[in-house]
Amino acid sequence: MRASFLLIALFPLLAMGCADIVKNNPEMGAIGTVPAQTDPEPRTILLSEMVKKLGWEKVDAFGTYNHSIQSSSGDRITFTEGEDMMTINNFYWRFERDAVAKPGNDLMLPESVFEFIAKRYGRSDLVRRKSGSKYDLDPLTPPAEVKKPPQATGTALKGWTICIDAGHGGKDPGGEANGVSEKDITLAVSLRLQKLCEAAGARVYMTRTDDSYPDLDSRCELANSKKCDLFISVHCNIAPNSDDVTGCEAFYNEESESSRRLSAALVNAIVKTTGVADRGARKDTRGLRVLTKTAMTASLVELGFLSNRGEALKLNTKEVQEKMARALLDGLVQYTARERKAVVSK
Numbered sequence: 147m148r149a150s151f152l153l154i155a156l157f158p159l160l161a162m163g164c165a166d167i168v169k170n171n172p173e174m175g176a177i178g179t180v181p182a183q184t185d186p187e188p189r190t191i192l193l194s195e196m197v198k199k200l201g202w203e204k205v206d207a208f209g210t211y212n213h214s215i216q217s218s219s220g221d222r223i224t225f226t227e228g229e230d231m232m233t234i235n236n237f238y239w240r241f242e243r244d245a246v247a248k249p250g251n252d253l254m255l256p257e258s259v260f261e262f263i264a265k266r267y268g269r270s271d272l273v274r275r276k277s278g279s280k281y282d283l284d285p286l287t288p289p290a291e292v293k294k295p296p297q298a299t300g301t302a303l304k305g306w307t308i309c310i311d312a313g314h315g316g317k318d319p320g321g322e323a324n325g326v327s328e329k330d331i332t333l334a335v336s337l338r339l340q341k342l343c344e345a346a347g348a349r350v351y352m353t354r355t356d357d358s359y360p361d362l363d364s365r366c367e368l369a370n371s372k373k374c375d376l377f378i379s380v381h382c383n384i385a386p387n388s389d390d391v392t393g394c395e396a397f398y399n400e401e402s403e404s405s406r407r408l409s410a411a412l413v414n415a416i417v418k419t420t421g422v423a424d425r426g427a428r429k430d431t432r433g434l435r436v437l438t439k440t441a442m443t444a445s446l447v448e449l450g451f452l453s454n455r456g457e458a459l460k461l462n463t464k465e466v467q468e469k470m471a472r473a474l475l476d477g478l479v480q481y482t483a484r485e486r487k488a489v490v491s492k
């Protein structure tokens with residue numbers, strides 16, 4: 147997913163210079179076509195350096211992975227780790243490569259981002275390449291139409307109580323392959339999902355928040371006793387006989403139609419966000435405890451296959467874990483937007 151995206155993003159750069167993108171700019175009106183320039187070297191700049199050059203300051207950002215900077219006159223720009231998007235005073239702009247988290251709470255960005263911002267704020271003098279080269283970024287649709295990042299939704303899950311179950315843990319590593327343990331991935335994704343769901347207004351219960359092993363019955367009991375509306379069990383797959391199998395799937399109890407819809411929404415969101423293979427929502431034929439003993443709409447999501455080296459290594463990165471968590475949140479938002487809370491009889 148990431149590799150293919152990078153290829154798509156870098157190809158025009160390597161082949162012909164920065165891609166020219168002409169769209170309506172909600173703030174400035176249409177911008178003209180810019181001749182392509184040859185710049186085979188993708189350059190970067192640290193956010194800390196950018197702030198210093200501009201004479202702006204770093205300010206507190208809403209959301210764990212966001213970084214905001216502000217000018218003395220109150221203009222604010224926010225970047226997100228692992229995303230190729232920024233907001234300038236709430237307008238969205240896309241740039242050429244993902245922002246990469248760096249030690250010291252810093253961020254590495256394409257230099258073109260700095261050039262764009264410098265020119266926009268009348269500081270062309272700060273731009274290294276003066277003659278001919280021009281980087282215009284891709285303005286996205288106005289905020290009213292654009293799908294906002296999940297952390298900005300605020301109330302999308304208000305009124306919903308969700309139990310998040312990070313599969314395995316402690317003495318039970320779950321699947322292990324390619325140097326990756328299932329229990330670590332499920333915990334990392336679940337903790338991120340917890341933050342996102344809480345930011346979206348949900349009440350969240352976690353079956354575990356560290357490397358411990360609550361047994362399956364106690365996980366179900368927690369969700370039942372807290373009268374959760376939804377239960378999501380996060381797992382990763384292993385294909386015992388083939389390292390070629392990849393993709394995401396989610397299991398549901400066949401007696402619960404809402405669980406099938408939740409599972410479908412979660413898989414759809416993951417496929418859409420990450421581009422992994424779609425193995426669909428599937429009937430549980432194994433009588434999985436967390437799907438039979440929970441009294442609410444429940445889904446067991448398999449994010450991907452650790453037995454496939456590429457998928458295992460991706461799932462082991464903070465970036466993909468964050469993306470998975472966001473996708474699960476998206477799936478939850480999609481599901482809850484259409485559903486009433488229902489007590490499920492199984």
Ligand SMILES: [Zn+2]
Nearest residue numbers: 313320381382
């Ligand atoms: Zn598992």
